[in-house]
Amino acid sequence: QLQLVESGGGLVQPGGSLRLSCAVSGFTLGTYHIAWFRQAPGKEREGVSCASRSGGYTNYIDSLKGRFTISGDNAKNMVYLQMNSLKPEDTAVYYCAAGVVGVLCSGYQRDYDYWGQGTLVTVSS
Numbered sequence: 001q002l003q004l005v006e007s008g009g010g011l012v013q014p015g016g017s018l019r020l021s022c023a024v025s026g027f028t029l030g031t032y033h034i035a036w037f038r039q040a041p042g043k044e045r046e047g048v049s050c051a052s053r054s055g056g057y058t059n060y061i062d063s064l065k066g067r068f069t070i071s072g073d074n075a076k077n078m079v080y081l082q083m084n085s086l087k088p089e090d091t092a093v094y095y096c097a098a099g100v101v102g103v104l105c106s107g108y109q110r111d112y113d114y115w116g117q118g119t120l121v122t123v124s125s
Contacts, residue, residue, distance in 0.1 A: 002026035002114050004096050009119030016086050020119060022079040022096035029074045030055065033105035035112060036070060036081045038092035038121075047107025048094070049081060057104050086123045093118040 008020040022034070035050035049060045049070040058070050069082040079096060099105075099112035 002098065004098060004114055004116035006094065006096050006116040006119040009094060009121045011122045011124065012086055013125050014087060014123055016123070017082070017084045018086065018121060020081040020083065020094055020096075020121070022081075022116060024077050024079065024096075024098065027098070029053075029072050029077055029079065032098040032100055032114075033102070033111070034070075034072065034079045035097050035099070035105055035107065036079075037095045037097060037107075037109065038090075039095070039118075040089070040092040043092075045095070045109060047109070050105035050107060051079070052103070052105040053100070054103070059105065059107065061107065083121070086121075088123045091121060091123050093120050 003025045005023045033053050036048040039045040051058045051070050067085045072079045095118045096116045097112035098114040101111035
């Protein structure tokens with residue numbers, strides 16, 4: 001049974017940092033593309049960042065480049081999203097997802113078959 005479980009969300013002040021974790025089971029990193037998505041209140045879910053299963057390729061939406069970093073620990077079967085310089089507009093439920101479509105990972109929800117339950121990040125003073 002393939003599962004993804006996110007953790008690490010919470011309340012943080014603007015300018016602060018959080019590291020989200022995604023524990024994967026039922027498969028090993030390197031066999032699936034992994035992506036982080038987020039859904040803010042009243043908005044559609046959007047891709048945040050992804051890492052291709054082949055390794056060596058990551059992508060981010062332009063507005064987050066330099067602030068967010070995706071990484072993984074194959075030994076622990078964990079994927080992380082380090083978020084720095086957080087802004088109120090980063091408030092959202094963050095999801096990790098796994099999929100195999102394409103050679104490189106994408107930011108499209110349709111390319112991911114497995115999803116975690118999400119973790120809430122609130123950026124507020």
